[in-house]
Structure formats: structure tokens, C-alpha cells
Amino acid sequence: MIQITVWNENFHESTKEEIAKIYPKGIHGAIKEGLETEADFTVRTATLTDPEHGLTQEVLDNTDVLLWWGHMKHNDVADEVVERVHKRVLDGMGLIVLHSGHASKIFKKLTGAASEDLKWRETGDMEKIWLMDPSHPIADGLPELIEIEHEETYGEHFNIPAPDEIVFMSWFSGGEIFRSGCTFKRGKGKIFYFRPGHESYPIFHREDIRQVLKNAVRWAKPLHNSPSVAYGHYNFE
Ligand code: ZN
Numbered sequence: 001m002i003q004i005t006v007w008n009e010n011f012h013e014s015t016k017e018e019i020a021k022i023y024p025k026g027i028h029g030a031i032k033e034g035l036e037t038e039a040d041f042t043v044r045t046a047t048l049t050d051p052e053h054g055l056t057q058e059v060l061d062n063t064d065v066l067l068w069w070g071h072m073k074h075n076d077v078a079d080e081v082v083e084r085v086h087k088r089v090l091d092g093m094g095l096i097v098l099h100s101g102h103a104s105k106i107f108k109k110l111t112g113a114a115s116e117d118l119k120w121r122e123t124g125d126m127e128k129i130w131l132m133d134p135s136h137p138i139a140d141g142l143p144e145l146i147e148i149e150h151e152e153t154y155g156e157h158f159n160i161p162a163p164d165e166i167v168f169m170s171w172f173s174g175g176e177i178f179r180s181g182c183t184f185k186r187g188k189g190k191i192f193y194f195r196p197g198h199e200s201y202p203i204f205h206r207e208d209i210r211q212v213l214k215n216a217v218r219w220a221k222p223l224h225n226s227p228s229v230a231y232g233h234y235n236f237e
Helices: 017-022 026-035 057-061 079-090 099-103 105-111 207-220
Strands: 002-008 041-047 065-069 094-098 119-131 145-155 165-172 177-186 189-194
Touching: 002 026, 002 207, 026 041, 026 065, 026 207, 057 079, 065 099, 065 207, 079 094, 079 105, 079 189, 094 099, 094 105, 094 207, 099 105, 099 189, 105 177, 105 189, 145 165, 145 177, 145 207, 189 207
Parallel strands: 002 041, 002 065, 065 094, 094 189
Antiparallel strands: 119 145, 119 165, 165 177, 177 189
16 A cells, blocks of 8 residues: 655635635645545545644654645744654655645755745636656656646746656746646655646646646655665775
């Protein structure tokens, strides 16, 4: 079984009626629903207001892949918890960072991104997400183009270090482009950043988006038998 934890700050859904209508079970609930159709996935959720944000050492030790949705409350995430997640990623836990999670403490710490740096606009532009790498495991079963009728616009320049791979690239009807699916490796951990998922559109109810997340979980999960690695002063014996 692949153990998955979906983390969400759960702020918009609990404070704005119109967002709660779109996500009655929270964004985390919708993501969970999308993932748990896979027979070999076990999915739990955690939110900001849970003790230790629901990300205790025990939870993280039993998580193969962590998904992260945050927007307004990045600074309310305790540094101690960020440190704990960071260590687990370096030790092999997969991390999938969604939408405005680009500005989360954990994404910035892991990638070094100056990641508030991008253009954005909420005018309901159409988004066309083009598949840039049809050989990539995250592309499995997807069409080469995902069209989303209305989304928040993000535009380049997106101030991240060069990703290892660009799996998706978006075009918006306002003319912007954006690297919407980026992979990074840090230590033994694999990280996937995926752009769509603004709270005021029902993005995580879509089958194609759910397929991306399922594929990303399978790609990001740790190796079966992770090799042990020595760092620091080393003598050949
Ligand atoms: Zn947004």
C-alpha cells in the first residue's frame, strides 16, 4: 500500500461560504476522494488547525507521499513542523506541492525558490495545460492537452531554480505562459509542483486533474528498498 497524507490549510473553505459550496469536504477532502479510488492507496488528511498541523513525527514516518495545499496561512505553519517535513523529504518521502503552495515555507526551503515571485490575476481566464514530456510517468493516461475553462492566471517569470523536468506548461487566454508541472529531487526525495487548483474553481473534482495527482503519487513514492547513504568524513576500509 502507498500511504498518502493530504495537507490543507483549510482556511478559505471554513471562512467563505462560496468556497465551502465548491469544496464541502474541504480541498483536502476532494483530493482524498480523487486518490482513494486506487486500490493500493491509503489516504489520510491533515489540516493547519490539527495539533502539530496533523503532521506529527508518527504521521510523517507513516507517509510515503505528502500533498500540500496552502495559500493565506503559510506563515502560520510552525518552523518545527516544516523542519520535520524537510527531513522526511530528504529521507525519501515524496512531496506534491499544489497551486499557491509555491510560496509555502516547505517548498521554499526545499527548492530555494524566491517563490512569491510570479505574476497572477483572477479574471477567470481559460487555461490550456500542454504536456511537455509524453515519456514521463506523471503523463500516464493523460491527453496531451488539458483545458480548464476558468482558472486563476499565473504567469512567468516564476522565480524558481531550474526544475529537473518540466512535465506541463500552461497557456492562459490573457497570453501568459507558466511552467505548471515541475519536478525536483532533493536527497532521496522527489518533489512535484503542480499549478492548477485555485480555491474558487472546482479543479480537484476533475478526473484529468485527479489522474495527474494519482500519477504524481506513484512517481514520488519512495523506493522499495531505499539505499543507505553515508555523508561526511569517510574512510574506505
Ligand atoms: Zn489561487
